[in-house]
Amino acid sequence: MIQLTNAHLSFGSTHVLLGCDLQINKGEKVALIGPSGSGKSSLLKTIASEYLLDSGSVILENSETSQLSSKQLQQLRCAIAYIPQDLALVPNIKVSQNVLLGKVGTRSTWQTLRHQLLTPKIELEKILSILKEVGIPEKLFHRTDSLSGGQQQRVAIARALYQQASVILADEPVSAVDPSRAHSLLQCLTSLAEKNKVTLLCSLHNLEYAKRFFPRIVGMRNGKILFDGKSEAFTEQDFKQLYSLDND
Ligand SMILES: Nc1ncnc2c1ncn2[C@@H]1O[C@H](COP(=O)(O)OP(=O)(O)OP(=O)(O)O)[C@@H](O)[C@H]1O
Numbered sequence: 323m324i325q326l327t328n329a330h331l332s333f334g335s336t337h338v339l340l341g342c343d344l345q346i347n348k349g350e351k352v353a354l355i356g357p358s359g360s361g362k363s364s365l366l367k368t369i370a371s372e373y374l375l376d377s378g379s380v381i382l383e384n385s386e387t388s389q390l391s392s393k394q395l396q397q398l399r400c401a402i403a404y405i406p407q408d409l410a411l412v413p414n415i416k417v418s419q420n421v422l423l424g425k426v427g428t429r430s431t432w433q434t435l436r437h438q439l440l441t442p443k444i445e446l447e448k449i450l451s452i453l454k455e456v457g458i459p460e461k462l463f464h465r466t467d468s469l470s471g472g473q474q475q476r477v478a479i480a481r482a483l484y485q486q487a488s489v490i491l492a493d494e495p496v497s498a499v500d501p502s503r504a505h506s507l508l509q510c511l512t513s514l515a516e517k518n519k520v521t522l523l524c525s526l527h528n529l530e531y532a533k534r535f536f537p538r539i540v541g542m543r544n545g546k547i548l549f550d551g552k553s554e555a556f557t558e559q560d561f562k563q564l565y566s567l568d569n570d
Pocket of ligand 1: 333336338356357358359360361362363364365
């Protein structure tokens with residue numbers, strides 16, 4: 323379970339999160355929408371424990387993150403896969419090697435290096451079966467930067483699945499692809515999350531995709547959560563409240 327209570331975050335004089343309350347239960351699929359600068363990435367990074375709140379609390383898997391030691395926090399991070407907007411893939415290594423990095427938090431440096439240099443057959447088989455699930459098995463040994471933007475997004479999803487995270491936080495995972503690929507990528511991400519009983523929180527700019535693929539929508543504006551409810555309950559009025567230009 324993810325629980326944010328009265329979350330406040332600022333950078334200097336910029337207030338980024340202003341009293342956000344949010345609870346997401348295990349296995350839920352939630353779309354996070356809102357205009358540019360509304361705080362979606364910051365909310366995801368806060369849940370990923372990349373940003374620390376000024377006040378308020380984040381509870382993940384029954385632990386309040388501010389109370390955890392750095393070792394406990396590191397362990398918790400292994401259960402959470404954060405896919406940033408830039409995907410954080412290493413461009414000049416093979417797809418298999420990038421997927422392997424999903425487990426970097428659970429392996430020693432020596433083990434990581436060894437796996438990168440000579441990947442055990444059993445790990446390669448696991449990676450291949452995940453790449454089959456995300457639809458790019460033929461890319462196993464291709465250099466990552468030779469893949470298209472959409473294929474690289476699939477590699478980032480594969481890395482999260484290989485990590486065996488119980489929570490996936492995806493920051494605009496379809497920003498770099500055309501509408502038909504965006505559709506199949508979201509289909510892939512949401513169905514795999516469902517199959518693997520993973521909690522999925524995904525920021526999106528496209529309301530149609532949010533409504534089609536996610537049962538629940540959270541809408542942000544100016545660091546506040548203005549809508550939180552079932553996708554079918556999201557109305558044109560809610561859309562105007564989030565996106566209108568004269569509402570600041
Ligand atoms: N590390 C940071 N340092 C300073 N300001 C930041 C930082 N991260 C976010 N901000 C500020 O927080 C505000 C919200 O940014 P954020 O990236 O969370 O919005 P967003 O809704 O994800 O936007 P977009 O849809 O364009 O990605 C912006 O004003 C941004 O400049």
